[in-house]
Amino acid sequence: xxxxxxxEPGGRRGYDLQIRHLKDRGVQLGQFAFAMFRDGWRAFDQxxxxxxxxxxxxxxxxxxxxxxxxxATIAFMVLRQPTAVDLRxxxxxxxxxxxxxRIGRLGFDMARITSAGPGNEPSDLRALLQRMDEVVExxxxxxxxxxxxxxxxxxQSLFKRDDLVDxxxxxxxxxxxxxxxxxxxxxxxxxxxxxxxRHFERIADNACKVGEKTIYALxxxxxxxxxxxxxxxxxxxxxPRPEPSETSGxxxxxxxxxxxxx
Amino acid sequence: MAISSAPVKMDxxxxxxxxxxxxxxxxxxxxxxxxxxxxxxxxSGCGKSTLIRCLNRLHETAPRTRxxxxxxxxxxxxxxxxxxxxxxxxxxxxxxxxPFATMSIFNxxxxxxxxxxxxxxxxxxxxxxxxxxxxxLWEEVxxxxxxxxxxLSGGQQQRLxxxxxxxxxPEVLLMDEPCSxxxxxxxxxxxxxxxxxxxxxxxIIVTHNMQQAARVSDNTAFLYLGKLVEYGPTxxxxxxxxxxxxxxxxxxxxx
Numbered sequence: 001x002x003x004x005x006x007x008e009p010g011g012r013r014g015y016d017l018q019i020r021h022l023k024d025r026g027v028q029l030g031q032f033a034f035a036m037f038r039d040g041w042r043a044f045d046q047x048x049x050x051x052x053x054x055x056x057x058x059x060x061x062x063x064x065x066x067x068x069x070x071x072a073t074i075a076f077m078v079l080r081q082p083t084a085v086d087l088r089x090x091x092x093x094x095x096x097x098x099x100x101x102r103i104g105r106l107g108f109d110m111a112r113i114t115s116a117g118p119g120n121e122p123s124d125l126r127a128l129l130q131r132m133d134e135v136v137e138x139x140x141x142x143x144x145x146x147x148x149x150x151x152x153x154x155x156q157s158l159f160k161r162d163d164l165v166d167x168x169x170x171x172x173x174x175x176x177x178x179x180x181x182x183x184x185x186x187x188x189x190x191x192x193x194x195x196x197x198r199h200f201e202r203i204a205d206n207a208c209k210v211g212e213k214t215i216y217a218l219x220x221x222x223x224x225x226x227x228x229x230x231x232x233x234x235x236x237x238x239x240p241r242p243e244p245s246e247t248s249g250x251x252x253x254x255x256x257x258x259x260x261x262x
Numbered sequence: 263m264a265i266s267s268a269p270v271k272m273d274x275x276x277x278x279x280x281x282x283x284x285x286x287x288x289x290x291x292x293x294x295x296x297x298x299x300x301x302x303x304x305x306s307g308c309g310k311s312t313l314i315r316c317l318n319r320l321h322e323t324a325p326r327t328r329x330x331x332x333x334x335x336x337x338x339x340x341x342x343x344x345x346x347x348x349x350x351x352x353x354x355x356x357x358x359x360x361p362f363a364t365m366s367i368f369n370x371x372x373x374x375x376x377x378x379x380x381x382x383x384x385x386x387x388x389x390x391x392x393x394x395x396x397x398x399l400w401e402e403v404x405x406x407x408x409x410x411x412x413x414l415s416g417g418q419q420q421r422l423x424x425x426x427x428x429x430x431x432p433e434v435l436l437m438d439e440p441c442s443x444x445x446x447x448x449x450x451x452x453x454x455x456x457x458x459x460x461x462x463x464x465x466i467i468v469t470h471n472m473q474q475a476a477r478v479s480d481n482t483a484f485l486y487l488g489k490l491v492e493y494g495p496t497x498x499x500x501x502x503x504x505x506x507x508x509x510x511x512x513x514x515x516x517x
Binding site for chain 1: 472473476500502512514
């Protein structure tokens with residue numbers, strides 16, 4: 001990824017290749033960030049300090065890729081003065097770069113709170129976090145796939161699963177609070193679990209943003225034109241009642257700015 | 263087709279312009295908003311210049327030409343009134359600066375007034391001052407109004423032609439590729455001037471330069487083979503055009 005881009009022919013063909021090359025670089029940045037998130041979570045889950053360190057060591061490279069991508073996109077806009085779908089693609093890539101960078105940073109943050117050995121949280125909580133990881137990993141992969149292959153429907157299908165992640169996030173919060181009350185000695189791990197659950201929720205939001213920007217690049221449609229925003233309510237964390245039910249829980253919606261299904 | 267909340271200054275309805283039997287413009291309808299800049303873009307030979315020449319009845323001055331349809335100026339059909347009166351209300355600036363070569367700067371600007379009557383010297387002075395200021399040329403020529411117009415640079419000559427058009431106190435200003443013969447600095451000055459002009463005038467500009475259309479206009483019409491393909495707010499048309507043909511043209515993937 002570090003090598004200079006291949007020489008491109010001039011004229012119309014060069015222009016098309018430049019756009020394709022920009023998109024490829026965006027996808028590469030996304031894959032790099034995805035790997036940081038995936039490895040950061042695994043390091044945390046398994047308590048693998050060496051794996052965590054390898055994620056932390058990638059922080060500078062993520063910064064460099066982010067900066068390079070921004071530079072290349074701005075240069076393309078200045079030198080080629082794109083319009084219509086090309087302009088939208090370049091503008092979308094600038095935003096996508098930021099969202100991918102955040103995904104990588106959240107993986108970095110998971111690696112940073114890794115402690116040696118497996119976590120001592122209850123198995124049902126750990127299983128829920130693992131399930132969140134599965135859903136969020138597939139969302140990030142899918143968002144990059146939609147960008148790479150110009151797939152509007154694939155990008156659209158992300159939004160429903162973001163709601164699922166939000167639900168899981170709320171469920172994780174309730175379980176963590178219940179466990180903090182019942183087993184205070186688990187507090188250090190549970191505090192980190194709380195952060196990790198929040199990171200998953202943010203990563204899912206960023207994956208949706210990548211999808212949103214892909215849809216904008218391909219169709220010109222902005223999110224508000226196909227997905228009305230829900231009213232936002234305050235985020236209230238309440239002590240769980242016995243056997244909390246996901247559908248009847250009193251917990252408010254997340255304040256997240258991520259896309260939501262109608 | 264109305265696209266702005268501003269009142270319609272010039273309403274072009276089903277306009278067709280012919281050279282003999284050749285239809286250079288076919289059934290074009292555009293509502294031009296008042297005190298906004300409307301750009302007309304399209305490939306060479308698509309009828310852009312013919313279209314704006316119909317808006318001050320210049321088209322009919324060429325042999326074997328004909329116009330069908332209606333052009334309303336403030337609701338009045340320009341083809342039912344005196345063409346001289348139309349041209350006084352609808353000024354025009356051409357591709358190449360065309361000052362009257364034998365006249366001074368002052369006489370170039372005051373020419374339309376002298377052609378249209380016998381104004382006093384004071385009236386002429388006032389009109390020339392206003393027109394030269396309006397064309398952002400006053401500061402550069404105030405000390406040499408008696409110099410030949412041809413002593414000015416190309417960009418200054420084009421602004422002189424704009425001043426000459428403004429001297430007749432028009433309501434609409436037609437500009438047919440006004441910067442195509444100018445360097446980037448002179449072009450930038452004309453573009454700045456267009457932004458000022460729209461405070462007082464309705465401007466319709468034909469340009470080959472899409473970036474220029476994007477920079478200076480509020481609304482853009484895309485013509486192809488004499489037909490209107492798309493007309494809309496400039497930002498919208500350049501960011502997310504509705505028609506595939508427009509997108510192909512503005513992204514350079516034409517043909």
